[in-house]
Amino acid sequence: MMSHSKAALTDEELKARYAWSLDRKIEESCDRIVDWHSRFGGRVSVSFSGGLDSTVLLDLVRNKCGYPEVPAVFSNTGLEFPENVHFVRSIPNVHEIRPRRGFRQVIETFGYPVVSKRVSQYVGEVQRAQGETATKRLRLTGMTSRGTKSRLGEIPDVWKPLIDCGFRVSDQCCQVLKKEPLARAMKIFGPPFVGTRAEESMQRELSYKQHGCNAYHMQSPRSTPIAFWTGQDIREYIKQESLPYSPLYDMGYDRSGCMWCLLGAHHADDNRFELLAKTHPRVYAFCRDRLGLFDVLDVVERLWGERYRRRTKKAAPTVSPSPNPALAGFCILKGG
Ligand code: SF4
Numbered sequence: 001m002m003s004h005s006k007a008a009l010t011d012e013e014l015k016a017r018y019a020w021s022l023d024r025k026i027e028e029s030c031d032r033i034v035d036w037h038s039r040f041g042g043r044v045s046v047s048f049s050g051g052l053d054s055t056v057l058l059d060l061v062r063n064k065c066g067y068p069e070v071p072a073v074f075s076n077t078g079l080e081f082p083e084n085v086h087f088v089r090s091i092p093n094v095h096e097i098r099p100r101r102g103f104r105q106v107i108e109t110f111g112y113p114v115v116s117k118r119v120s121q122y123v124g125e126v127q128r129a130q131g132e133t134a135t136k137r138l139r140l141t142g143m144t145s146r147g148t149k150s151r152l153g154e155i156p157d158v159w160k161p162l163i164d165c166g167f168r169v170s171d172q173c174c175q176v177l178k179k180e181p182l183a184r185a186m187k188i189f190g191p192p193f194v195g196t197r198a199e200e201s202m203q204r205e206l207s208y209k210q211h212g213c214n215a216y217h218m219q220s221p222r223s224t225p226i227a228f229w230t231g232q233d234i235r236e237y238i239k240q241e242s243l244p245y246s247p248l249y250d251m252g253y254d255r256s257g258c259m260w261c262l263l264g265a266h267h268a269d270d271n272r273f274e275l276l277a278k279t280h281p282r283v284y285a286f287c288r289d290r291l292g293l294f295d296v297l298d299v300v301e302r303l304w305g306e307r308y309r310r311r312t313k314k315a316a317p318t319v320s321p322s323p324n325p326a327l328a329g330f331c332i333l334k335g336g
Contacts, residue, residue, distance in 0.1 A: 008209065008210065009208065009209040009210075009212065010209075014198065014205070014208070014209060014228070017228040018199070018228060018230055020228075022233055022236055022237065022240075025226075025228065025229055025233055026060070026064060026237075028228075029060055029213075029225040029226055029229075030060060030064055030065050030225075032213040032214055032223060032225040033060060033061055033065045033067075033193065033223070033225050034065060035214055036191070036193065036214050036223040036225070037061075037065070037067055037070075039214075039216065040190055040191055042067070042069075042070075043189075043190035043191075044070060044189075044190045044191055044192065044193065044223075045070065045071050045072065045073050045185065045186070045189035045190050045191070045192045045193070046058050046061050046062075046070055046071070046072040046073070046192065046193045047072075047073055047075070047182060047192040047193065047194045047195070048072035048073060048074050048088065048091070048094060049074065049075070049084075049088075049195075049256055049257065050074065050080075050084040050085075050087050050088040050246045050256050051195070051246065051255065051256040051257070052234050052235070052238060052245055052246075052249065052256075053195035053196070053197060053226065053229075053234055054194075054195035055238065055243055055244075055245050055246070056195065056226060056229075056234050056237050056238060056243070057193055057194075057195040057225065057226055058072055058091070059237075059241060059243055060225065060226070061193055063241075069093075070093075070193075071093050071094075071095055071189050072091065072093060072094040072095070073094070073095050073097060073182065073185040073189055073192065074088045074094050074095065074096045074097070075097055075099075075177075075178050075181045075182050075185070076096050076097065076098055077099060077103070077177040077178060077258055078098070078099065078102050078103060078177070079103055079177070079258035079259050079260060079261070080258070080259070081248055081253075081256065081259055081280075083246065083247045083248055083251070084246045084247075084248055084256045086247075087244075087245070087246040087247060087248075088246075090244075095185065095189065097181045097182070097184065097185050098181060099176055099177045099178075099180065099181050100176070100180070100181075101176050101177075103173070103177065103291075104291065106170075106172060106173050106176050106177065107168075107173075107291070109172075110124070110168065110170035110172035110173070110176075111124055111127070111167065111168025111169045111170035111172070112167060112168065112169055112170070112173075112262060112293075112296050113169075113170065113171060113172075113173040113174070113261070113262055113263055114162065114169055114262050114263070114266075114296060114297075114300050115159055115162075115262075115263065115264075115266065115300060116263055116264065117171045117174060117263065118171075118203075119155065119156070119159050119162075119169075120169050120170055120171040120173075120263075121170075121171035122139045122153075122154075122155045123139075123155060123159060123162045123163055123169040124168070124169050124170040124171060124172075125139055126139050126140060126155070126163050127163055127168060127169060138150065138153045138154065139153065139154060139155050140154070140155065140160070141154065142154030158303055158304065158306070158307040159303065161303055162299070162300070162303065165299050167292075167295075167296055167299075177258075183220060186220065191220075191221045191222060191223070192222050192223070193222075193223045193224075193225060194222050194223065194224050195224070195226055196224050196227065197224075197226060197227055197228075197229055197230070197231075197234075198227045198228060199230060199231070204227070207224075208224065208227040208228070213225050213227050213228075251275075251279055252275050252278075252279070253272075253275065259276060259280065259283055260273075260276065260283070260287045260291070260293060262293060262296060262297055262300070265297055265300075266297065266300045266301045266304045267304075273287070273294075273297075
């Protein structure tokens with residue numbers, strides 16, 4: 001059987017893995033966990049968010065593989081649902097770590113995370129560019145310094161007006177609130193098991209295909225032993241093992257992450273803020289009145305809606321690429 005730590009898994013091989021039975025997936029995941037644990041002499045940790053995936057991962061490590069002493073690390077961004085924090089704190093041997101700055105400081109210092117991490121990164125790079133740099137040309141035209149075209153390096157046309165929409169955009173939010181604290185924790189608790197799955201995003205799929213489950217040689221080594229599981233497998237495992245899970249999933253949420261993240265919030269079928277208004281009205285009001293999130297989301301949704309109107313060839317008002325007077329200044333934080 002091909003080792004998961006070997007590179008370059010094909011689409012067909014990944015498809016075949018998705019189709020494995022749950023028992024086989026458990027067995028394979030445990031093999032990867034045992035390899036990782038042994039490679040680092042047991043000085044490893046579990047990155048635990050309180051979500052379903054990391055709940056399953058923690059159970060695999062501690063109970064199925066028999067490593068009950070492995071510590072879990074919970075990165076409390078300060079944007080966590082209180083119900084989720086309560087659940088996480090009910091699990092033994094979980095270490096809570098905090099970022100050095102809060103969300104408000106992040107958007108004041110760097111800008112808002114919008115659409116996706118990639119779009120936020122690219123738009124922010126162009127906004128900050130001093131003069132005509134190679135990076136700016138790449139992000140605006142897709143032309144690399146070698147003169148070749150890179151579609152993935154270019155900001156999609158629909159999002160280019162964000163550059164001049166009057167607020168700063170940045171991908172630093174996850175870096176400051178999640179990645180930096182987890183990197184600090186890794187130094188203390190050892191290389192982590194992480195509950196990410198390939199089917200969650202193109203980037204995660206590419207990473208899994210390239211590195212397999214156990215990415216020993218990455219700059220920050222990490223193991224993703226359930227990378228080839230599906231969402232259905234996760235739910236089935238929780239049911240089968242009668243695992244306790246975060247109460248958020250019984251409140252209508254399908255994720256346990258940050259309460260008010262804007263990434264992906266522009267999609268027509270995304271109801272995170274409607275739900276937030278019902279379950280946590282004071283937090284919703286804070287997002288609206290103090291963080292300016294809905295002004296930003298409004299701009300993003302207008303651009304996204306524009307794309308659909310163009311696609312369906314219906315007449316559509318043009319979203320002006322010039323600064324929006326309602327969003328004067330680079331940051332639209334309200335109040336103090
Ligand atoms: S998930 Fe969203 S709100 Fe949370 S840290 Fe990342 S970008 Fe920020």
